[in-house]
Amino acid sequence: MFGLEKKDANLLLFVAALAIFAPFILNPFPEGSAMAQFNAGYPDLMQRFAIFGIFAIGFNILFGLTGYLSFGHAAFLGVGSYAAVWMFKLLSMNVIPAIILAVIISGLFALVIGYVSLRRSGIYFSILTLAFAQMCFALAYSVLTPITGGETGLQLALDDPRILGVSQTPEGNIPVPGLFGLEMRESFEMAVGPWVFTFNIGYYFCAIIMLLSFYLAIRIFRSPFGMMLRAIKSNQQRLNYTGLNPRPYTLAAFVISGMYAGLAGGLMASMDPLAGAERMQWTASGEVVLMTILGGVGTLIGPVLGAGLLKYMENILSKINKGVLEGWFSFMPDGMSDTFVFLTNLFVGKQWHITTGVIFMLVIIFLPGGLVELGKRISGMFRKKDDDNTKSAKAEPAE
Amino acid sequence: MGILEVKDVGKRFGGLQALGDVNLSVKEQTCHAIIGPNGAGKSTLLNCLVGKLIPDTGSVMFDGSSVLGRSPHEINQMGISRVFQTPEIFGDLTVMENMMIPLFAKRDGAYRLHAIESVDSEKSLIEQAHQMLEEVNMIDKRDMHAASMSRGDKRRLEMAMCLVQNPKLLLLDEPTAGMARADTNNTIDLLKEIKEKRDITIAIIEHDMHVVFSLADRITVLAQGTPLVEDTPENIKGHPKVQEAYLGETQQV
Amino acid sequence: MDAIILQILNGLDKGSAYALIALGLTLIFGTLGVVNFAHGALFMIGAFCAVTLNKLLTLSHVVIDETKTDFLGNPLKVQVPYVNDIFGEAAGAAIIDWSVPLAIFFAIPVMIAIGVIMERGLIKHFYKRPHADQILVTFGLAIVLQEIIKYFYGANPIPTPAPDAFKGSFDFGAAIGFDANTIIYPYWRLVYFGFASLIIGAVFAFLQFTTFGMVVRAGMADRETVGLLGINIDKRFTIMFGLAAAVAGLAGVMYTPINSPNYHMGMDFLVLSFVVVVVGGMGSLPGAVLAGFLLGILESFASMREVIDIIPGINQVIIYLVAVIILLTRPRGLMGRKGVMED
Numbered sequence: 001m002f003g004l005e006k007k008d009a010n011l012l013l014f015v016a017a018l019a020i021f022a023p024f025i026l027n028p029f030p031e032g033s034a035m036a037q038f039n040a041g042y043p044d045l046m047q048r049f050a051i052f053g054i055f056a057i058g059f060n061i062l063f064g065l066t067g068y069l070s071f072g073h074a075a076f077l078g079v080g081s082y083a084a085v086w087m088f089k090l091l092s093m094n095v096i097p098a099i100i101l102a103v104i105i106s107g108l109f110a111l112v113i114g115y116v117s118l119r120r121s122g123i124y125f126s127i128l129t130l131a132f133a134q135m136c137f138a139l140a141y142s143v144l145t146p147i148t149g150g151e152t153g154l155q156l157a158l159d160d161p162r163i164l165g166v167s168q169t170p171e172g173n174i175p176v177p178g179l180f181g182l183e184m185r186e187s188f189e190m191a192v193g194p195w196v197f198t199f200n201i202g203y204y205f206c207a208i209i210m211l212l213s214f215y216l217a218i219r220i221f222r223s224p225f226g227m228m229l230r231a232i233k234s235n236q237q238r239l240n241y242t243g244l245n246p247r248p249y250t251l252a253a254f255v256i257s258g259m260y261a262g263l264a265g266g267l268m269a270s271m272d273p274l275a276g277a278e279r280m281q282w283t284a285s286g287e288v289v290l291m292t293i294l295g296g297v298g299t300l301i302g303p304v305l306g307a308g309l310l311k312y313m314e315n316i317l318s319k320i321n322k323g324v325l326e327g328w329f330s331f332m333p334d335g336m337s338d339t340f341v342f343l344t345n346l347f348v349g350k351q352w353h354i355t356t357g358v359i360f361m362l363v364i365i366f367l368p369g370g371l372v373e374l375g376k377r378i379s380g381m382f383r384k385k386d387d388d389n390t391k392s393a394k395a396e397p398a399e
Numbered sequence: 400m401g402i403l404e405v406k407d408v409g410k411r412f413g414g415l416q417a418l419g420d421v422n423l424s425v426k427e428q429t430c431h432a433i434i435g436p437n438g439a440g441k442s443t444l445l446n447c448l449v450g451k452l453i454p455d456t457g458s459v460m461f462d463g464s465s466v467l468g469r470s471p472h473e474i475n476q477m478g479i480s481r482v483f484q485t486p487e488i489f490g491d492l493t494v495m496e497n498m499m500i501p502l503f504a505k506r507d508g509a510y511r512l513h514a515i516e517s518v519d520s521e522k523s524l525i526e527q528a529h530q531m532l533e534e535v536n537m538i539d540k541r542d543m544h545a546a547s548m549s550r551g552d553k554r555r556l557e558m559a560m561c562l563v564q565n566p567k568l569l570l571l572d573e574p575t576a577g578m579a580r581a582d583t584n585n586t587i588d589l590l591k592e593i594k595e596k597r598d599i600t601i602a603i604i605e606h607d608m609h610v611v612f613s614l615a616d617r618i619t620v621l622a623q624g625t626p627l628v629e630d631t632p633e634n635i636k637g638h639p640k641v642q643e644a645y646l647g648e649t650q651q652v
Numbered sequence: 653m654d655a656i657i658l659q660i661l662n663g664l665d666k667g668s669a670y671a672l673i674a675l676g677l678t679l680i681f682g683t684l685g686v687v688n689f690a691h692g693a694l695f696m697i698g699a700f701c702a703v704t705l706n707k708l709l710t711l712s713h714v715v716i717d718e719t720k721t722d723f724l725g726n727p728l729k730v731q732v733p734y735v736n737d738i739f740g741e742a743a744g745a746a747i748i749d750w751s752v753p754l755a756i757f758f759a760i761p762v763m764i765a766i767g768v769i770m771e772r773g774l775i776k777h778f779y780k781r782p783h784a785d786q787i788l789v790t791f792g793l794a795i796v797l798q799e800i801i802k803y804f805y806g807a808n809p810i811p812t813p814a815p816d817a818f819k820g821s822f823d824f825g826a827a828i829g830f831d832a833n834t835i836i837y838p839y840w841r842l843v844y845f846g847f848a849s850l851i852i853g854a855v856f857a858f859l860q861f862t863t864f865g866m867v868v869r870a871g872m873a874d875r876e877t878v879g880l881l882g883i884n885i886d887k888r889f890t891i892m893f894g895l896a897a898a899v900a901g902l903a904g905v906m907y908t909p910i911n912s913p914n915y916h917m918g919m920d921f922l923v924l925s926f927v928v929v930v931v932g933g934m935g936s937l938p939g940a941v942l943a944g945f946l947l948g949i950l951e952s953f954a955s956m957r958e959v960i961d962i963i964p965g966i967n968q969v970i971i972y973l974v975a976v977i978i979l980l981t982r983p984r985g986l987m988g989r990k991g992v993m994e995d
Contacts (some may be wrong), residue, residue: 003517069784120979123687123783127930128979131972134923138972143965224503224521225514227492231500234491241449241487242560243475243504252512282923286791293788351803357795364789365777 008218011301015214019207022046023197030194037319040312043187043200044271048311050206051267054213056291056303058260061220062253063289064298065229071126071285072113072133076106076258078140078280080265082147085154085275092165093175095184095205095270099263106262107255109136114254118247121236130282140277153276177270179205184271202271209267210304213260218300220256229253261288290360296372305371310356317352324348402427402600403448403568408457410443410624417443418454418624425568425617430594430601432611435621441604442484444621445572448602449481450474462567472509480561481570486553488560490546494537497545497560498528505564531563535589551582555589562593569593571603575610587613612636654834659952661824665841665910667948668848669695672903673925674932674940675855676896682872682935683892686775687783689790692922693797694897697766698904699913700801701759703810706751709735750815752909759901767897771890794919802915814840814909840909847906851899852941859937868892872935927975933988943986947971 002009018025027041040046059073080102087098117128140148148154156174160167169175177184184202191197220226231239232246239246269275278284287310295306325344329337347355367373401424410418418440425431433441446452448459450471459466466474475481480501489497502524507513519525532538535555540548545556554574561569574590575583587610593599594614605611611618611632618635620627627640635641673695680688712731720728736744747754774793778786813819822842824835859865870877871885904913911917928947932939953959955967966973978985 005517005519067784069787116976116980120983123787123934124930124979124983126784126787127926128976130923131927131975135969135972138968139965142968219517220514222517222519223514224499224507224516224518225512227496227500227518228503230492231489231496234489235487238487238489239500240471241475241481241483242501243472243509243564244500245470245472245509248510248512252514256514283919286795289788289791346800346803351799353799354796354803357792357799361774361789361792361796364785364792365774368785 002215004218005222008222008300012211012215012218015301015304016211019050019211022049022203022207023199027195027197031196032194037324038316040315042198043185043203045311045315046200046203047206047267047271049308050203050210051264051271052288052291052307052311053210053304054206054267055261055264055288056295056307057210057213057217058257058264059288060257060292060297060299060303061217061229061260062257063292064303065221065226065233066250066253067233068118068121068250068254069126069289070117070129070254070257071282071289072129072131072136073257073261073288074282074284075113075133075136075280076110076261077265077268077284078136078275078277079109080106080262081269081275081279082140082154082265083262084266084269085156085273086147088156088162088177088269088273089160090163092162093177093273094165095177095179095266098177098270099209099266102262102266102269103259104262106265107259109262110255110258111251114251114258118250118254130285133280133282133285137277137280137282140280148277149275150277153274155274177273206267206271209263213263214300214304221300225249225252290356293368294360294363294370296370297368299369299372302370302372309371313356313359314352317348317355318350320348322349401425402462403602404458404460405444405448406458406460408444408447408454408459410440410447410452410454416624418447421457421621421624421626423619423626423629425600425602427600428598429616430590430603430614432603432605432615432618433621434605434608434611434618435627438623439621440624441621442572443624445481445570445604448474448570449479472504475504475564475566476509478567479570480564480566480568482554482557482561482572482574484572484576486550486557488545488553488557490544492545493541494532494543494545494548494556495525495528495541497556498531498563499524501560501564502527527563531559534562535559551578551585554578554582554586558586558589562597565597566599568600568602571601571605573605573607574603575605575607583607583610586610590614654830655956657824657828658835658837659956660949661835661837661841663949663952664845664945665948666951667945668845669903669907669921669944670925670928670948671941671944672848672851673900673921674928674944675852675937676900677925677929678932678935678937678940679855679892679896679899681929682937683868684771684775684779684889686778687786687790688775689787689922689926690770690794690797691790691896691900692918692920692925693794694763694766694900694918695904695907695921696798696801696913696915696918698759698763698901699812699908699917700805700904701762701901702752702755702812702905702908703805703913705755705758706748706812709733709748709751709754752812752814752905755905756902759905760898763898763901764894766901767894768890770897771893775893776886776890794922798915798918805915807915809912809914811912812908814843818843818909844906844910848903851902855895855899856937864888864891924971927971929985931975931978931985933985936985936987939985939987947974950974 002012004012023041023046025041026046027039029035029039055077059070063069083102083105084098087101091097113129113132117125117132120128141150158168158172158174162175166175182201184205187198187200189196189198228239228244228249232250236246265275265279268279291306291310292303293306294309295304296302322341322345325341325348326337329340332340345351363370369376403423403425405421405423408418408421409416421440421444433444435441443452447454448466450466450469450473453467461474461477461479464477466477489500499518499521506524529538532541535558537552537555537559540552545553548556558574575586578586590601591614594601601614603611603614615632617629618632619629620635620641628635628638630638673691676694677688677691680686680691710733712733715730715732717728717730722728733744733748735747738744739747770793774789778789818839821836821838823832824837826832859869867885867888871888907913928943929940931947932941932943951967951970954970960967
């Protein structure tokens, strides 16, 4: 199906099912119940699942396949965001041209930065990409303020030209991003008993783009190009002596992953039409590294899972505050509950970064393959048990 | 004129003259061995042929055009394949994938962005890879991870990866180093077969005299960066200069 | 001329911090072969050692002073630090005043302990792993450390003043024969530069003149051979890591009066220090120090009004720009050795 092997087609269908039914899957708890705070099925968060999924899928094409660890990919995301917002300001509020421009501009940036950075490998490559991204960040924050909006960020205004659209709506508001009349922010809710499910246009738009990106990533992974990239990671010397020039391959991978990042940035701006320099900071680059590794670097589904997990943790953990914890531990004696509240409080609320940091370290130390490896190990354990069972079952009649 | 013409090649590393005025001519469809004691400059010479090193002086012509200043992948595209002293393969890839990469390089050149079509749709290349794997008796290992194989198998795979490109010149850098006697004999048989079946020229650097005298049509003895003698195996065997150069070296003539 | 001297002086304090952090990074990289992305966090923790000591010393209790009244006519409540009770008022005030230099003695054992725990507990297991894994795990650790500091100390910078004796500025211009008030330089920055030079000198002397240092240098040159000689390298490496942590920590302690410490200062300095290490040449200690000062001074020149007017924004990117140029033209950096991290 779609020119894919059965296994890959199943994977694509699985991700598609996750994406389509996300509003249900992420809202398992009835509205108003104590557990409702763990629901994640609201538009803003679901959009981020899809957008960061795209970002991580693209990053994985570079890092997962070639092993080149870029610490500056957030720059492309930021560039994509700026490009999209400029399209909203100058052309129209239609998201399609905005996204196309975001991809093109970030691709050009990636071409230049990649061309220079890829002349080195290993840690030098990481430092070079980091240096370029920090330069972009610093410039966006200061000198380029006319283009980037500086500290306040780039925002839409009532007097923007929008030559194919309107500068302001009849009511005198700034128009909102849309797709040929469909507004991205539009949602409709469905109540089933005590459950409330939200279906948001913006989310489904992101999800469709994410599925397309995922499909493209599968094709790349299975293509000769993808194989060459893995060969680069495995043994560049042999590749050279086999008559292949690694440089254009790595550059192509770098540009493709930069374009994925730009696409994510463009979508981000399409959901909420503003862009700020902090999106380019190196901590943001670190975040996509985290997602990719958390999910499983070099695997197809890993980055999607990693992005989902990290964004879910960010939202859910940061919502748990001291009051919630005190409620949880209230059954304990006073002194004990205080201690527990104090200890667990380190990992939730504003401190949720500690949790992700710790999990990230644990993953690198014990589970370099991330969630995908975890899944494999667990299913491997079951399979082993099954094998044992069948063996003993076979052995019995013989006795 | 040989297919490979090395003229007055010199290479210096700091104060060390690694190669001085090396002249070498490898005739088409022969097996030419380069022997010599440790430090004679054999590896330096080889590296000058494949673009890893650029000689300070002299010229290296292959098939009528110069290889100097070209990068290893360009030289491979001209028709030179190299087997390394320790097998260089793509350890993270399967045996089959290891075979496909040289085939793509042969068909598509040094670079082609074929990112959409699947590897599995390349039926004719897959067919060629299968044939080659059968030739080296590795077809049953086609789905194995290359890194998990024995050293002998890795060597055979590397050889197969070079041969599947149908190179005009095959360079072998001590292909039997560290091999058990049985494996060495297998390799000799394999190389003999290749020599007979294909229109191929082989240049081999080797320590093991048994291998050299089983395969070589011509032998060049290198000592202290310069060729001492070049002759047929029969004449080399009793040559006094060669004995002298190898004095103190272990040999199995 | 005076402007140039001023810029050189201005570059020295930041340059000192870069040099100290880069020195530690290089020691760790050179001896242990580990790329430590948590080194900036160690610098930050050092700074917070000073904050902590300052807070501890100013812990106070309330005393009612009958001799004075507040504006309502009630007896005045005065906060009296406990140190005053112990050492008397004058000595107590002096101790608080000197809390930043005193924090050196507090920070050394703390930093060495943190360094040793880090090496034994985490880094040790990454000697044989790829550099990418080392970068990633220490990056994770850096996040954890900085967020813990944020949890306990909040997100805002905490002003930590220098002793009164070093407040104010030194008229450097007048001292060397220029007009008065042309080259004004805060005393504390001079102290910082002097302190950094002292530490750098001490580290080099330690490596040069002690047996321990000799083994470490040998280990940096050729780890395997030294290991084969039957010398217990591992133990020395642990100590080395503790030492590097202490160097970073001390750099942080003394830096607090220059810039009020906040939880993300470590990351800010780390990125730049890494660039410094790369410019200096991975694995070269003199290179790290030289590049640290050079880049600090360069940055200071780039922030001159005259320069910014010509090339806007250059002050923001100069260090990265230099790094890019150096990496592309001299891959081994200013003083790097052949064969270090060239894979």
